[in-house]
Amino acid sequence: MARYAYVNGRYVPHGEGAIHIEDRGFQFSDGVYEVVPIINDRLVDVGPHLDRLERSLSELQITPPVSRRVLELVMAELIARNGVSEGLIYMQVTRGVAPRDHKFPKGVSPTIVMTTKRVPFMSQKKLSDGVKVITIPDIRWTRCDIKTVSLLPNCMGKTKAAEAGAYEAWQVDGDGLITEGTSSNAWVVTADDKLLTRPVSHDILRGVTRQCLLDIAAEEGLAYEERAFSVETAKSAREAFTSSATSFVTPVVQIDDVRLGDGTPGPLSSRLQRWYLDYCAGRMRST
Amino acid sequence: MARYAYVNGRYVPHGEGAIHIEDRGFQFSDGVYEVVPIINDRLVDVGPHLDRLERSLSELQITPPVSRRVLELVMAELIARNGVSEGLIYMQVTRGVAPRDHKFPKGVSPTIVMTTKRVPFMSQKKLSDGVKVITIPDIRWTRCDIKTVSLLPNCMGKTKAAEAGAYEAWQVDGDGLITEGTSSNAWVVTADDKLLTRPVSHDILRGVTRQCLLDIAAEEGLAYEERAFSVETAKSAREAFTSSATSFVTPVVQIDDVRLGDGTPGPLSSRLQRWYLDYCAGRMRST
Numbered sequence: 001m002a003r004y005a006y007v008n009g010r011y012v013p014h015g016e017g018a019i020h021i022e023d024r025g026f027q028f029s030d031g032v033y034e035v036v037p038i039i040n041d042r043l044v045d046v047g048p049h050l051d052r053l054e055r056s057l058s059e060l061q062i063t064p065p066v067s068r069r070v071l072e073l074v075m076a077e078l079i080a081r082n083g084v085s086e087g088l089i090y091m092q093v094t095r096g097v098a099p100r101d102h103k104f105p106k107g108v109s110p111t112i113v114m115t116t117k118r119v120p121f122m123s124q125k126k127l128s129d130g131v132k133v134i135t136i137p138d139i140r141w142t143r144c145d146i147k148t149v150s151l152l153p154n155c156m157g158k159t160k161a162a163e164a165g166a167y168e169a170w171q172v173d174g175d176g177l178i179t180e181g182t183s184s185n186a187w188v189v190t191a192d193d194k195l196l197t198r199p200v201s202h203d204i205l206r207g208v209t210r211q212c213l214l215d216i217a218a219e220e221g222l223a224y225e226e227r228a229f230s231v232e233t234a235k236s237a238r239e240a241f242t243s244s245a246t247s248f249v250t251p252v253v254q255i256d257d258v259r260l261g262d263g264t265p266g267p268l269s270s271r272l273q274r275w276y277l278d279y280c281a282g283r284m285r286s287t
Numbered sequence: 288m289a290r291y292a293y294v295n296g297r298y299v300p301h302g303e304g305a306i307h308i309e310d311r312g313f314q315f316s317d318g319v320y321e322v323v324p325i326i327n328d329r330l331v332d333v334g335p336h337l338d339r340l341e342r343s344l345s346e347l348q349i350t351p352p353v354s355r356r357v358l359e360l361v362m363a364e365l366i367a368r369n370g371v372s373e374g375l376i377y378m379q380v381t382r383g384v385a386p387r388d389h390k391f392p393k394g395v396s397p398t399i400v401m402t403t404k405r406v407p408f409m410s411q412k413k414l415s416d417g418v419k420v421i422t423i424p425d426i427r428w429t430r431c432d433i434k435t436v437s438l439l440p441n442c443m444g445k446t447k448a449a450e451a452g453a454y455e456a457w458q459v460d461g462d463g464l465i466t467e468g469t470s471s472n473a474w475v476v477t478a479d480d481k482l483l484t485r486p487v488s489h490d491i492l493r494g495v496t497r498q499c500l501l502d503i504a505a506e507e508g509l510a511y512e513e514r515a516f517s518v519e520t521a522k523s524a525r526e527a528f529t530s531s532a533t534s535f536v537t538p539v540v541q542i543d544d545v546r547l548g549d550g551t552p553g554p555l556s557s558r559l560q561r562w563y564l565d566y567c568a569g570r571m572r573s574t
Contacts, residue, residue, distance in 0.1 A: 007308060015307075017307065017308035017309075018305035018306060018308060019305060019306060019313060020302075020304065021292055021294060021304035021305060021306055021402065022304075022402070023313065024442075025313050026306060026312050026313045026381075026436070027320075027379065027436055027438075028436060028438040028439060028442050029316030029436060029437050029439045030439055030442055033314075060439075090387060092308075092313075092314065094313075099404070100377060102441055102442045102444075102445035102446075102470055103442065103445040103448075103449045104442060104446045113308045115309070117387070137429075139428050139429040139430060140428050141428045141439075141440050142424075142426040148439055149313070149314055149315060149316055150316050150438075150439045150440075151314075151316060151437075152315060152316045152317055152347075152428075152435055153430070153437075154315075155311075155315050155317055155389045155391060158389035158390040159389075159391045161390075162390045183389055
């Protein structure tokens, strides 16, 4: 089955998808993106993802390339062409092509690219076994709330994690408080069974999964608080997990050299994971 | 005359220069660049620029795509094909094309792109009249010494400057000290005629022009110091200027709402500019 990409209004074979060398996404990381999971032939949380895309574009004064309705139609068409029932759709919008100059050009058409990828999400070992995370200094800029492709520090952190045999790196601010993972939000469960995750600000991405988990926690009557927590708090936590649209609720069983509990996923993490996967699979609430 | 770009081993018409949609430069700003000016048919300071390119690649563990000798041959060929006697050559190297995944992939061929642009550098009004700069918070990451294409905050700052009718934005750290411009290094001349510019660290780019100006200052016996200075110091300075490979020594005559001196380029700035332009034009020293 041929794999297509959508590039500026055309469906092209994935391998032929190309953008100009003076695209500002390439020269300046002047663009934003979203990744939307597909489970059981359904896009998960597409509404919040497109809301966030619009917010990111607005923060950078990039004109949306097409209407939201057209975006949804293109997504559906690409998923159908590529026959993806479990996987993800990646979309990237940049300011467009212009002669190289730092300042935002006027009257430029934005670039839009969409690709899909099949991923056997539900059978991932990390979901059942949990993962190790390491902690690293947060070296990123001060506007991590905008989902831009300016992801080099995140890539460096993720590479450090992999080199340490870990799945993710949790980044730590100047006050010793964890901000978030390089591609996920960080959570812990305190000794008194309270869920903690850092409140939204310019320091972290407003995770769609993060918000959904907070909604589930509220509905299920779990104790939770949006509060920044330290590396020490995390290492002495009863449980921990990391969340994102494509890693769902991934239990954390080790932070740096410290094993959490008995080194297996904690009960609350596992419960939240089950709830969330049920939600993704369309077997639960429609929030 | 056709304008060519060099893309991964081929000379192609500029408008047809393209990279794949999964190039890590496009998806992750996982790449570095250099801009080398061309004056009087000569590349200016090509050695230090290629040194810095190698350093940037090394910091990010990207394999150089070709040897330095080949790079120099390609530069010469592209400049000849495009007939550029005054202007610049832009080169960008990214980690290459790989299925999207934050962590650095292994065994990937880096992407290399080179373009040229004709610019009538010597007749630029900003060199004779000076410019206004504004000051803005430095919102960038903590590794500004690596010359990456992760330039979105720089673009945002330059756009703010343009909106304020200014040429450049000088960025200010958490201690109220100026780091550098969005695409240039910042300098002031104190009341006792001492040149000040911030010392190199992870906070600023190691400007090739910056270093050359320090060398000239030393040779000419000028008083200078590599020391961070505050916005207040800058606003009460006798003179100020901003330096880069393509803006050379551009006098600063206004910072935010404060006019420096009589609002015309200061004598030391003008002298340094003349020395530096002579150097660029090959009429002076060979350092």
